[in-house]
Every structure is written in structure tokens, then in C-alpha cells.
Amino acid sequence: MWRSGLLDICATRWPKSILCLFSGCSSDSRLKVSDALSGAASQREQEVVRVQGWIRSVRAQKEITFLHINDGSSLQSLQIVARPDLDISNVTFGSAVEIWGKLIQSPHRKQSTELLANKIRLIGSCNPVDLPFKIKKRHSLEYIRQFPHLRCKTNVFSSLLRIRSGASAAIHSFFMNNGFVQIHTPIITSNDCEGAGELFQVEPASKTAEKCNQTHFFDVPSFLTVSGQLHLEIMTGAFTHVYSFGPTFRAENSQTRRHLAEFYMVEAELGFTESLKDIMEVMEHLFKSVTFHILSKYPEDIELFHKDVAPGQKERLERMLKNPFQVLSYTEAIDILRRSAEIFKFEPKWGCDLQTEHENYLVEHCGKIPVFVINYPYDIKPFYARDNQDKPQHTVAAVDLLVPGIGELCGGSLREERLNLLQTRLKQHGLPDTYRWYEEIRQFGSVPHGGFGLGFERYLQCILGIENIKDVIPFPRFSHSCLL
Template sequence: MRQHLHLRPKTNFTSAMMRIRNTTTMAVHKFFQEKGYIFIHTPILSSNDCEGAGQLFTVKVSDGKINGNEKKSSEFFNVPAFLTVSGQLHLEAMAGGISKVYTFSPAFRAERSATSHHLAEFYMIEAELSFTESLEDIMQLMEGLIKFITQETLESSSEDIGFVHQRNSVSSEHLKVIESMIKNDFIRMPYEEALDILNKNNDSSNIQWGDDLQRAHEKALVKHCGNVPVFVTDYPEELKPFYAKQNPDNRTVAGLDLLIPGVGELCGGTLREDRYDLLHQKLKSKSLLNSLSWYLELREFGSCPHGGFGMGFDRYLQFLVGMSNIKDVTAFPRWTDHCPL
């Protein structure tokens, strides 16, 4: 059915999945609205790469027929423009005046991957919180969001979730994992402790300080912790983006990933570097001073300690319904070499 996307909504499975997606979407807005967050429509078109990953879709004007033999392209703006990979930097600008903001919008990654966990176009939940100097504040917000939307969806879409679970032959153990996630506190551990656990309990692991955790490592760590979601915090500076706040040890940054059963990384977040001199130095070292001068000005002309996170909505749904492939939790999936309509 992935070859005939326009016909998929006529199937019972896709119809049920879209109803579940709708319920969870409304639960996300309900959670943030009840906590006093303001919804922001962050731009789809952007002149910067938020995380420095370099995997961007470039936007150009097409002159002539799309399927013609000849076509010319040109810049529409006075700078190169891209489809956004994240609304975070724009949320930071808004948080400087509104304090608590969030967005729930599409994001795009030009990563040439056809795995069961990647899409070229997906939805991101992102939030920014001013006046915080603690990663714990960010973790409590993330944990509260996930527990709330999970409970709301289970209660409001129980019939559809039951149908999808039956269709996917989801085991009863998966339901126990979801129930355990709602009832238990998420585990917190620093990156260094996570390395020790993996190296002591996984014969195939030989991870050194500074190595990034692969998906297999993430799943093994969650399994070791009893299939309860795990926050891994305080990563080496080189593993996190330039905006992550440097810790007092000058070795790590106040960044975190949330790992969940069966999926691995679901969320990432940081305290943002609010010290002008340090941020200036980082931007200069990465040759980003010109393109992100406005971001630096947020610190120069008045700022406050703040932080936030991003969560892949499609990946969350994949976990919730026990879906083996992320392409089946959205109506019109896009991935490498596949954009049929």
C-alpha cells in the first residue's frame, strides 16, 4: 500500500491510525495550553541549519515546467533558503519575550536513509522555557508530556489502538511496557554512567568517552533499566550542538537524550548557552557568526537562562502502537527516492 498512498485511507488500518494521530495531536496541545505555553507557528523556510548537520533541502524557484526537459532555478531570497530542520532557534527568540512557548510543526531532513525509523518529512514537538538553570526542569516537562498524551490517547482511542495492536500482532508485553512508563518515574543517568553500564553488561560494547550511542546501545540501555524510559544527561561537548550550555567541568554540556523501549532516542534537549562570550566563541569557531548574528544578539541585548527540547511525534506514535515501520504512522510518508504524490 505504500506504492498507492492515495488509496491507503480507504483501509481500516490507516483510518484507525489517523484517528489515533488526531487524538494524540489534540492531547499535545491540551498539555501545553494547560501549562500556560503559547503556541508559535515557527517558519518552514529558514536561512540556517539549526544543528549544523548539513542535511538540508534547499529551496529554489523553478522557472518552467516541472517535468520539462529544460528548467532554470534561482534564489528567491537574498540568501540561500532551506526547509527547516527545527523551530528551536526561532522559539528561543520568542521565549525572550513570552517566556513559555512551543511549536508542533513539520521538519525536514535530507538524510538518505530508508530505515524503519526515518522520514524525510516528519512532525516535531518543540518547547522552550525561560528562567531555568536546571536540566531537571526540562526533564520533568518532557516526562509530563509523554505520560499525559499516552494516558489521553489510551483512554480516548482505546478501540482504534486495540485494532492496530491486533493488526500488528503486538504482544501483551508491549502493553505492560506502556503501562509501566505511565506509572514509574523515568530514570536519569549521566553519559559516563551509561557508558559504564553498557561496557559491563554488553559483551559487544566497547564504548569510549566521546563515542556517540548507537541505536543498539540505546535499546540495550533501556532494556537493562527494566524497559523504563531513560534520560541520559551531560554529554561530551563534541556530541551536542553549539548552543548547548557548557557545564562547570568544561568537559561536558547540559544536554540530554530520552531513550524509550523498542525505539531508542525519542527526544533531545539542552540548556541553551546564555553567556554571550562563550556563545560568541563557539559561533566563531564554527564559522557561524555571520549567519547567526541575530541569535547572538539575543544574548547581547538582554537574555535569561533558558532551555528546551524537541520530540519526534511520528517516532512516538511508532512506539505507542508498536509499529515496526515509521512510514505507516503518517498518511503520506516521504523518504529517499519516494515522493509519489
């Protein structure tokens, strides 16, 4: 049902000049390193081409100097053969350069193509002594994290950024291919979707409230969004399938390896659904579809992490992809935890939320395969979760997806579409009149619906085996740290 292929672009009627812009062809002599290495430029072997990028190594011999250049398009660098008559005295490791020359077949087994240079221009000099990253030295993720303005220059972080970009594109393609409409939900909002109070309030930096004779800039307290879910629910009044993908914010005073103050969330909402199974099916197919795409399109970048950063992650990921995800009820999960011989820091009790240690144990118990935990206690889930109206243990139709090494990756639920039950729940939570609109959308053609959110950074941690979430986002924000 859920198609995983990327969108095909049909452009048969566009002018050739426009098509060239989209296909990457141009009368310009510029050439990407990835194209040179892939053989895509074989037809240009007798042509003078231009390569722009940064020097990764300089190896001088008696008559020839070998340079390696990288432009971020590939993990591998292109070898440059520089003759003695070329002035490269100021070209060092880290320098930005522009090089003209002809592609030739390389005699070396590890590379099929190299560039015989006839002109080298230094664009930006670099003092390699002061650069915190040294040639041929493998720096830890924790070390390079200290230099958020420079770490994109390292192999490991440039690989991460290519994978992140590809995963983002694959997520959009999955939803588009399966009939979802993208919605740009607001970053500034007056509601707290999760109800946990972990909000960043938005006010002008100058604190001009007194000058404007008003209490708040927007007349009501406003915050950075913790989720676009409630706005997506509005859209299920006109669209059967919607999604959003954007930044979210949590004012959690946390220094754990799983939490950030700013992160990206993939959220989807399905109309006309009355079963958690529908939501779980989308979660699983989204995870597997995007992961298969990343593995096939970025094999070298993925291999760098699976070999050097997280040995054994390749086998763990294959197990996740080959097997259907497991399903446990919350009650079954608590029984498993209580019967285990494991000594937990937090005692597993019915009615309490699962802790990270509980989530990790459940995944191990299920054979290191992702597991859906469904039907949580009524009192520990947000006001919008659909009441199962069951006894004696009162639950709601909520689901969390737990994955190896991470714990919770996705959280979702059926939404309470029955107005009387929703009103009762809102009163129980003491929510203000600002949620009156949320009640009102149940009165004009409302349908049973449900959805979920997936933490994008946690997804990257999961597939790559990266321990700390701060190492999968370009500029991490967390308590007591907002560099740049």
C-alpha cells in the same frame, strides 16, 4: 504541576444556532456512525436519519440484505438492514453511499443499534475485484504502504489516523493548559539549527536566478527547516513558555525504520530555567498526559494495534506509564555499555555519540522504562548547548529521552545564554555572520532558558508498537520516494 486535562470551552453567551455548529447538533438529519453506535442518538430512534459513508460488507439473505457502513468516525461499522424493495444491485464492498432510515434496537449481542433503511443512494461505485484490499482479509502495514492513495480505507490505517489526530489535539491541549504560547515558526529559514548539514535548499523550480539578476531568491541561501528551536529561543525574550508543532525536514539518505525526510516535531522552550530537571519534567508529563488521553479516548483503535499488530505492547506501555523515568549521565551510560557482555557493532567509547543499538541496550538495562541520558560530551552536541565547564571530561547540559523499541524520542538542552561562551562556540563551528542575530538576542534582556524537541511519528511508533515509521504518517517522504 503539569495539568493533563483538555481545555474546557465556555460558550454560555453564544447564540444557539452557533452553539449547534460546535456541539454537532443540527436540524439536518445527518448522523455519524460513531454517534449511532454510542447511543448518543437514542432520542432520534423514531426519526428518519441520514448516514453517509463507505460499504464495508454486503451480506445477502433470502429476504433481507445486511450492509455495514463506516464513515471514518469509528473503528466499528453500523449495520444496515435493507428490505427487498430497495435497489442495491450496484452497491458493493467499497462503494460510497448515502442511506436514509430509522435507528432501531438490534437483536444481536455485538451491536446495540442498527439502521432500518428506506432509501439507499449510490454516490460512488467501486469494483471490489480491482480494489487492492479485500474484504475480511488482514493486510500487513508493509503491503498497504504501497497504496498511499488508498490505505486510509483500511481499518488499521483509519485507526492510526484517528489516533494521530487525537494525539495532536492532546499535545496542543497539554501546552495550552500549562501556560505555553504557540508560535508558528517558519518552514523556510536561512539557518541550520542542528549544524549537521542535512538540509533541503529552497530555490524556484524554474531556476530564474539569472532572470532576476540575483544569486538566490531570498538573496541568501535558504532551506527547509530542520527545527524551529532557534526561532522559539527568540520568543523567550518576551514569553516564559512557548512551543511549536509542525513539519521539519532532514536530507538524510536513510532507509531505516526510524527516519523520514519530512516529519512532524513538537518543540518547547522554557525561559527562566537553569536546570535540566525542569525540561525533563515537561518531557515526561507530556508523554504520559497525551498517552493517557489516547488510551481513554480511542480504546478500540489502540486495541487493534496492541492485539493484531504488536502483541505485548499493551503491557510494555503500561510499564512506561506506571514508573518514573530513569536518569543516567552520559558517562554512566558509557560505563554500563562497556561493562556489558553484549557485542556491539559500534564500540561504545566516551566522546562518541550513542548509536541506536546502545540506546536500546540502555533502555533494556533500566527495566524497559524510558531513560534520560544527560550531560553529553561538549564536542558532539550543537553550538547552542550550555557549557557545563567541567573537568576533566568536558560536557554540556544536554538530554536525550530514550524509549523502548525506538531509542531516542526527545532531545533537548539548556541553551548557552552567556554571550562570551556562545561567541567562542560559534567561532569553533565556523558559523557565518547569519548567526549574528543569535548573539544579539543575548544582549537585550536575555534569560537562562532551555527546551526540547519530540519526534511525533516516533511517539506514535512507541505507543502503538509499530516497527516502521513510514506506517504512522499519511504520506511518507524518504530518500528515493516521494509518491503523490
